[in-house]
Amino acid sequence: MKLRPKLCIGISLAPTWLSGEGWRLDGSGIEGLYSSDFALETAQRAEAAHLDFAFRPDASFLPLAIMDQSFGFSSLDATLLMTSVARETRRIGLVTTISTTFGHPYQAARQLMSLHWLSKGRAGWNVVTALQGNENFGVAEMPSSDARYLRAREFTDVVRKLWSSFPSGALLVDRETGRYADTDLILPINHRGQGFEVKGPLNLPAFPGPGIPLMQAGGSATGIDFAGEVADMVFGMTPDLATAQQMRSQLSARAVAHRRAPRDIRLLPGLSLYLAPTREEARALFQDNHRRVGRAQRLQRIQEAIGLDLSSWPDDRRLTPADLPKTHHSMRSASHRALLQRIVSDTQPTVAELLARPEILSSVHWQIVGTPEDAAREIAVWHDAGAIDGFIAVPGGSPESLRLTLEDLVPRLVSDGRFRRDYAGDTFFSHLTED
Known part of the structure; x- marks a missing residue:
């Protein structure tokens, strides 16, 4: 049973429609990738469609292998970009990404509250622990998942304390008496924890309106528990309906454990959309976009996910559940591993059929390759479930x-009654709490 009658919809400002071979199309605009105008146009079009928010994922490292063929993870700084977009939009939420593993809570608190002021209450924070990039910050080895989440909890706690340390009500701005602020209300936080010592207060008052929503993307048990404690939204990697149902159930349980209502945490899977007027055109678009993903790359992705080396197998040999390794430490996400295991168990594909699957060619997000009508129908099924x-x-x-x-x-x-016809408010939180 769905927790909310209306969908919450965001859009990625990472130009995924130009990844793969998309950037090579005439008129793609790839030459303007490192300008604010590129993201601004997308955000303005999303605002015209009354989307809840625009979202800029980010990374602190640059894998070079992909750069020969595509732009990969190269991008402008997410928060600076969102600050530029804030000036030219009015109502759409603006979610930036800041790592808790490589950043500092005072700086993050100030950047986020600055974006909140500049956008008049539309900032959001994608809280990430990061998976790579430690060498760029003088860290010899990437901390374990548990260590990263331990730091993330403290980091997030400090940021929230800093946001509260200088309440907007402390501002008096009384010209007649000459009092600018009530300093009795501006208090240090005096935080002393395992990872940080921060005195405070923040040198910026809280925005006088709704606060800053938090997004989180971890899919591990620790990540889901962290989301249950702090997140308003979860950027989920749920490649199929069963995975999404399982994650939604887990999030609800962890929300209750942290004395929160399940409906206050919105599960928002990344939805990869290859859309065209006909299904045939959509399938051709998908295949053409991945035409340089060679057999060796596909075989490697399968081996990384489920531990099965198919390099010597003939294309017409079928895979069965008995072929799956009993134990394997996947180099990909747990949800991707589970999805491929289900595909093998349920369909027993040939090697050629498995290599041609969208889950091998493209991302491990939920994928729809078809018409807008196909997409609307499938979204409705997932929502109603x-x-x-x-x-x-x-x-x-x-x-x-x-x-x-x-x-x-x-x-x-x-038209189906699943999404708003117009904005009811001007802040990001107002969008999230409409129904």
Whole structure:
């Protein structure tokens, strides 16, 4: 049973519609990738469709292998970019990404509250612990998952304390008496923890309105528990309905454990959308976009996920559950491993069939390759099943897929009564609490 009648919808400002071969299309605009105008145009179009938020994922490292063929993880700083977008938008939420593993809570608190002021209450924070990049910060080895989440909890706690240390009510700005602020209300936090010592207070008052929503993306048991404690939204990696239902159930349980209502945590899977007017065109778009993903790369992805080396297997040999290794430490996500294991168990594909699957060619997010009508129908099934509370649109293949997402798919969801016709408020939290 769905927890909310209306979907929460965001869009990624990482230009996924230009990844793979998409950037090579005429008119893709790839030359302007490192300008604010590139992201601004997408955010403004998303605002015209009344989306809840625009989201900029970020990373602190640059894998070089992909750079020969595509832009990979190279990007402008997420928070600086969102600050630029804030000036030219009015109502859409703006979610930036800041790592708790490599950052400092005082700096993060100040950056986020600055974005909140500059956007007039529309900032959001994607809290990430990061998976790579330690060498860029003088850290010899990447901390374990448990260590990263321990630091993330303290980091987030300090940020929230800093936001509260200088309440907006402390501002008097009384010209007649000459009192600018009531300093009795501006208090140090005097935090002394395992990872940080921060005196405070923050040198910026809290925005006089709703606070800053938090997003979290971890899918491990520790990550889901952390989300149950602090997150308003979860950027989920749920490649199929069963995985989404399981994660939604886990999030609800952890919310209750932390004395929160399950509906206050919105599960928003990344939704990879390869859209076209016909299914045939959509399938051709998907295949064309991944035409340089060679056999060796596909075989490597399978081996990393489920531990099965198929390099010497003939294309017509079928895989069965008996072929799956009993134990394997996956180099990919647990959800990706589980999905591929289910595919083998349920369909017993040939090697050629497995190598051609979207889950091997592309991302491990939920994927829809078809028409906007197909996408609206599948989203409705997931929503009605209570598996999701919305999604983050990740259009793929071409700028046309982005256009169809905003100008065809979203209006269909509006017509179905699953999404708003217009904004009811001007702040990010007002969008999240409409129903």
